[in-house]
Amino acid sequence: MNAELSTSKLPDIAHMGMRATIGVIFIVHGFGKFGNPGFGGWISSMGIPAEMQIPIALAEFVPGILLLIGVLTRISGALLSIVMLGAIFLVKGATSLTGDKGYEFDLILLAASLVVIVSGPGRISISHLIKKIPRVLQ
Known part of the structure; x- marks a missing residue:
């Protein structure tokens, strides 16, 4: 019975771990x-006003x-998805998945943010x- 209990909580723990990891990265x-x-x-230098630094x-x-x-979490995931789309297309230029200007890390964060939008807080x-x-506000 202990194995069943821990197995049933494992998806909740994994979801919380993913959500917390994304949160810490963005913090x-x-x-x-x-x-x-x-x-x-x-x-x-990219044409974005310096006043946008704080926002x-x-x-x-x-x-x-x-x-x-x-x-x-869903609203936060949506906002972070927009930030990641900006990073991929405006900052990195979406030209190379890997390398110096690669956007693989940004793509992983975008995917994880989309999972949070769909799955909610857990x-x-x-x-x-x-x-x-x-x-809708969770």
């Missing part, structure tokens, strides 16, 4: 963009936190504990 990436003059200069950082940092704790999340949050 770290977003946090590194706050107050970083190098990032501001880099986006300016871009927030678009990664805040959804990362929400994914980590399991609140508003049972190991604050949304599941509260149970009063509408499904």
